[in-house]
Amino acid sequence: MSDNFAWTKKDLLGLEYLSAGEITRILDTAASFKEVSTRDIKKVPALRGKTAVNLFYEPSTRTRVSFEVAQKRLSCDVVNMDMKASSVLKGETLADTGRNLEALKIDIFIIRHSYAGAANVLSKFVKGSVINAGDGKHEHPTQALLDIYTLREKFGKVKGLNVTIVGDIEHSRVARSNIWGLTKLGANVTLCAPPAILPKYADKFGVKVTSDIDEALKDAHAVNVLRMQFERDDLKAFPTPAQYFKTYAVTKERLKKCRPDIIVMHPGPMNRGLEISTDVADGKNSVILEQVTNGIAVRMAVLFLTSSAVRRGE
Amino acid sequence: MQNYLIKQARVVDPANNFDAVADVLALNGQIAKVAQNIERKDAVIIDGKGLLCAPGFVDLHAHLREPGYEGKETIASGSRGAAKGGYTTICMMPNTNPAMDNGYALGVAQKIIEQDALVNVKIIGAITKERKGAELTNFAELKAAGAAALSDDGSPLESQTLMKEALLKAAKTGLPVTSHAEDLKLAGKGVMNDGFISSKLGLAGMSNESEWKAVEREIDLARQTKTPLHFCHISTKEACELIRKAKKEGLKITAEAAPHHFTLTQSECESFSGNAKMNPPLRAAADVEAVKQALKDGALDAIATDHAPHAPHEKEVEFELAMFGIIGLETAFALSHSALVESGLIDVKKLIELMSLNPARIFNLKAGTLTEGAPADIALVDLNEEWVYSQEEILSASRNSPYIGRKLKGRVKHVLCGGKLIFKDGRINE
Numbered sequence: 001m002s003d004n005f006a007w008t009k010k011d012l013l014g015l016e017y018l019s020a021g022e023i024t025r026i027l028d029t030a031a032s033f034k035e036v037s038t039r040d041i042k043k044v045p046a047l048r049g050k051t052a053v054n055l056f057y058e059p060s061t062r063t064r065v066s067f068e069v070a071q072k073r074l075s076c077d078v079v080n081m082d083m084k085a086s087s088v089l090k091g092e093t094l095a096d097t098g099r100n101l102e103a104l105k106i107d108i109f110i111i112r113h114s115y116a117g118a119a120n121v122l123s124k125f126v127k128g129s130v131i132n133a134g135d136g137k138h139e140h141p142t143q144a145l146l147d148i149y150t151l152r153e154k155f156g157k158v159k160g161l162n163v164t165i166v167g168d169i170e171h172s173r174v175a176r177s178n179i180w181g182l183t184k185l186g187a188n189v190t191l192c193a194p195p196a197i198l199p200k201y202a203d204k205f206g207v208k209v210t211s212d213i214d215e216a217l218k219d220a221h222a223v224n225v226l227r228m229q230f231e232r233d234d235l236k237a238f239p240t241p242a243q244y245f246k247t248y249a250v251t252k253e254r255l256k257k258c259r260p261d262i263i264v265m266h267p268g269p270m271n272r273g274l275e276i277s278t279d280v281a282d283g284k285n286s287v288i289l290e291q292v293t294n295g296i297a298v299r300m301a302v303l304f305l306t307s308s309a310v311r312r313g314e
Numbered sequence: 315m316q317n318y319l320i321k322q323a324r325v326v327d328p329a330n331n332f333d334a335v336a337d338v339l340a341l342n343g344q345i346a347k348v349a350q351n352i353e354r355k356d357a358v359i360i361d362g363k364g365l366l367c368a369p370g371f372v373d374l375h376a377h378l379r380e381p382g383y384e385g386k387e388t389i390a391s392g393s394r395g396a397a398k399g400g401y402t403t404i405c406m407m408p409n410t411n412p413a414m415d416n417g418y419a420l421g422v423a424q425k426i427i428e429q430d431a432l433v434n435v436k437i438i439g440a441i442t443k444e445r446k447g448a449e450l451t452n453f454a455e456l457k458a459a460g461a462a463a464l465s466d467d468g469s470p471l472e473s474q475t476l477m478k479e480a481l482l483k484a485a486k487t488g489l490p491v492t493s494h495a496e497d498l499k500l501a502g503k504g505v506m507n508d509g510f511i512s513s514k515l516g517l518a519g520m521s522n523e524s525e526w527k528a529v530e531r532e533i534d535l536a537r538q539t540k541t542p543l544h545f546c547h548i549s550t551k552e553a554c555e556l557i558r559k560a561k562k563e564g565l566k567i568t569a570e571a572a573p574h575h576f577t578l579t580q581s582e583c584e585s586f587s588g589n590a591k592m593n594p595p596l597r598a599a600a601d602v603e604a605v606k607q608a609l610k611d612g613a614l615d616a617i618a619t620d621h622a623p624h625a626p627h628e629k630e631v632e633f634e635l636a637m638f639g640i641i642g643l644e645t646a647f648a649l650s651h652s653a654l655v656e657s658g659l660i661d662v663k664k665l666i667e668l669m670s671l672n673p674a675r676i677f678n679l680k681a682g683t684l685t686e687g688a689p690a691d692i693a694l695v696d697l698n699e700e701w702v703y704s705q706e707e708i709l710s711a712s713r714n715s716p717y718i719g720r721k722l723k724g725r726v727k728h729v730l731c732g733g734k735l736i737f738k739d740g741r742i743n744e
Contacts, residue, residue: 016514095630115632116516117586124630136634137516173516200519201510 010309011123011130012302014139015180023181027149029301030294036073037296046304047076052108053101055122056133057083060112062268062292063133063143067110070299076108094118098125107310108303111135129306137171142302143267144177146295148185150287151222153294154263159186164216166248167226167275170197174267175226179205192216194248196238213248217258224265225250228275241274251277255285263287315733317341319354323362323694327369328667329683338367340690343733348684360728360735362694368666369682370402370433370691370731372673374463374492374570375546375618376643378404378435380426382411387623387711389423390430392643395621395710397737399643400693400726402433403674403681404621407467408440415440415451420459432742433731434691436462436679438492441480445469450480453487462677465492465546468593468638470528472498478535485541490677492544493532495553496594500524505634507580507595515583517633520595526552533560533567542566544676547620549575549594551604558613568676569608570618573649574640574716576605582716588629588636589716592622606653609668610660616673619646623712641710645703647695648722656723662697690733699725709742 007025015023036044052071056064064080071078094113101109107128111119116136123130134140152158163182169175169191182189189207191198192215202209210216217223230241239247250264264276264285272278281288320338325348327333337352338345373396379387389406396404406423408414414423420437427435439461443449447469456464464484470493471477477493484491501524506512508519529545533556536543548554548569560567574592579599582590590596608614622639629636650669654660660668674682681691700723705713729737736743 093627093631095627113632115634117633120586121630121632135516139516176514176516199513200508201513204510205514 007305007309010306011119012141012306013119013123013130013132015141015144015177015184016139018184020184023145023148023184026145026298026301026305027152029305030145030149030297033300033304034294034297036300037293042073043075044073045075047071047074047307050107050307051077051079051105052110052303053079053081053106054110055081055083055097055112057111057113057118058134060133063112066292066295067133067299070296070303073296074300074303076303094121095125098122102126102128108307127310129310131302131306134173136173137176138173139177140173141177142295142299143174144181145302146291146298147178147224147265147267148181149294149298150265150291151263154287155221158182161187161221162190162219163187164190164192164220164223165226166192166213166216166223166250168197168228169193169202169226170199171229171232172226178224179207183207190216190220192248194239213254214257217254220258220262222263222265223250224267225276226267227269228271245274249275249277250280252279252283255280265291315342316735317354317357318360318690318730318733318735319352319357320360320362320367320692320694323365323367325367325684326663326666327684328663328671329685333663338684338692340692340730340733343690345684345686345688345690347686360694364696365727366662366695366697368693368695369670369684370693370729371400371647371669372679372681373401373404373619373621373643374544374616374673374677375572376404376406376621377409377623377639378406379623380410381422385625388430389426389435390432391709391711392621392623393431393433393435394742395641395643395708396433397729397731397742398709398726399645400647400695400729401643402691402693402729402731403436403679404433404643405436405438405462405677407465408438409445409467413440413445414438414461415443415445417455417459420456420461424460432736432744434681436677438463438465439489440464441466441471441491442476447471447473447476450476450483453483453489457487457489461489462679463490463492463544465494468494470494470496470498474531474535477532478539481535481539481541481543485539490542490544492546494546495525495528495532497524497528500527504595505591506583507597509580509598511580511583515586517583522550522552522597522601525550525594526556529553529556533557533565536560536565536567542568545569547572547575547594547618548605548608548614549597549601551601554604554608554613558608558611561613568615569613570616570673571605571609571614572618572620573642573646573653576602576609577649577653578716583633586633587716588631588633589640589714591633591636591638592620592640593638606659609654610664615668616676617646617650617668618673619643623710624714625712629714639714641708641712641715644708644710645715645717645722647726648724649717651697651724652722690730692730693726694728695724695726697724699723701725
């Protein structure tokens with residue numbers, strides 16, 4: 001368990017910016033919030049009187065719903081902004097959107113954006129907490145935190161675990177946040193992907209890199225399967241989906257050669273039969289739906305801790 | 315016209331290999347004498363004690379945005395920023411709207427310069443019409459309209475044939491050609507230097523190769539045509555080496571570096587601040603060192619600002635959406651002096667060579683020296699004054715500088731331009 005030090009960071013922009021102690025503190029806080037969702041009355045007054053705005057510049061279903069559920073269970077008032085229908089279309093800059101919301105005295109900003117660093121930029125123009133819900137290829141810290149939470153819940157620890165991330169790593173903010181979080185907590189991370197979608201400087205992240213899925217899964221305690229986005233332009237020249245399934249998908253046959261207690265994670269939405277076979281997605285090693293449940297607890301913890309830093313700063 | 319007598323300054327004039335405490339007399343807008351103990355009753359005395367007295371700085375690479383983008387900068391505001399930085403001659407790039415691609419456009423700009431400019435402003439004409447890289451402009455017409463050089467600025471000519479033709483024609487016309495050497499295909503959609511940092515930030519990178527491959531091509535064209543060629547803002551170690559070799563080979567190559575490329579690295583981008591975004595991008599530490607060495611050993615000839623003003627709403631946006639470029643006229647001397655002279659790499663005389671004499675020679679300008687009869691363009695600098703660079707002090711119409719809030723050392727105190735005291739006691743004097 002982490003020490004009960006005062007939380008000082010008003011924003012959660014990425015896991016690169018957190019220490020191992022801070023990450024552990026979020027996980028511990030999430031553990032105490034998880035129970036709230038099992039009650040008949042699923043609500044605590046921790047953020048009563050606070051207003052959160054969910055700014056989604058990019059489509060998202062599960063992350064947006066997860067944040068909203070977490071906010072409501074903390075008694076936070078929630079405003080959802082559909083940025084596609086907003087003044088962004090009229091040319092308003094992110095800075096001006098921030099200044100306007102600041103004038104509305106918003107306390108918490110959840111931002112999902114297709115450009116890297118959007119949360120970092122917004123945080124310069126608002127006094128409230130900014131929580132990054134995914135920015136371009138940069139980071140998706142709450143997703144990685146819920147992945148790591150699930151891992152810790154299953155194995156009782158993170159240090160020393162072998163975690164393999166398979167799929168489109170180059171374009172994945174989930175992968176980047178997982179790499180920072182896992183390596184800070186002492187896990188051994190292996191990245192596995194076709195060479196074309198491995199980051200160019202993958203070796204400098206302090207991880208093992210391979211394009212051989214069987215080698216990557218050998219001794220792994222967990223495999224995190226990323227979504228393959230074949231609709232993206234630069235993947236058009238790529239091996240076909242069928243070839244990808246054959247060479248890189250996590251299947252029952254492959255799992256037979258792994259540790260019996262290996263857990264299979266996926267940030268969703270899944271392409272069944274593409275990066276993961278249906279029998280694995282629904283099988284006994286899958287923790288995919290537990291991840292979704294844990295996402296609420298982790299986001300409650302993040303909302304609670306970052307807000308406590310703002311209160312102190314006033 | 316008022317005459318001025320600068321007393322007991324440390325006068326540094328590389329053209330005359332001069333570095334000593336002396337007096338400088340400016341009569342009727344010209345340098346009349348540099349000597350000990352000059353007496354002159356009809357001249358206003360400027361106390362030069364403790365100050366460096368150098369030929370006013372010459373910038374080969376500034377974007378003044380007028381006509382066309384007056385929200386970012388005007389000739390009036392840009393030239394005031396230049397005066398504050400000790401510059402007495404600045405050369406404006408042709409990427410205005412309309413572009414500086416015909417005699418009439420240059421004539422319009424010249425009129426604005428005559429009315430509004432506080433320092434000497436020279437115009438760099440476009441190599442191709444509308445800087446589109448398709449059809450050459452009329453170089454003779456541009457020269458007649460006062461063009462000091464030719465460049466397509468940030469839109470390098472992709473066609474080798476056209477660039478070759480441009481070099482040959484320009485040489486005949488007697489206009490220097492400058493090249494923004496960038497392989498646009500290799501640079502792709504890059505927004506910062508390619509490396510581990512761009513990878514972890516999830517930003518598209520621009521490799522060193524996108525610069526040096528283009529430098530290699532241009533050197534080859536200069537070799538084939540036997541014409542002079544000047545490289546803008548060199549930022550990579552590989553390009554420095556290629557230029558060094560080309561010079562040894564005897565080619566008529568010259569090149570400049572911008573202060574940000576020898577004082578900052580790509581790590582500035584980690585904050586996602588638009589003020590860290592420029593093209594060429596801030597590079598790795600090894601490149602910064604290589605650029606400094608190249609300035610020392612002569613592979614690079616000049617320091618140029620690539621002053622590129624952009625309005626706040628064009629910079630305080632998502633990094634990928636921010637415009638490329640930073641302002642530089644007001645900070646160039648202090649940054650260069652600290653990074654090159656105070657670090658012990660070069661002496662003050664060499665610095666003035668890089669900032670005044672060499673740029674003037676590259677564009678054949680009557681500037682860059684305190685020789686008798688030269689225009690009285692003089693910068694007086696307190697090399698020891700330190701201050702924190704603030705947004706409020708900026709005279710440029712834009713504020714896109716990553717140096718805001720940082721401590722600078724070496725402050726310009728007075729500037730004479732054509733014998734007029736345009737900057738006095740740290741303020742514009744009009």
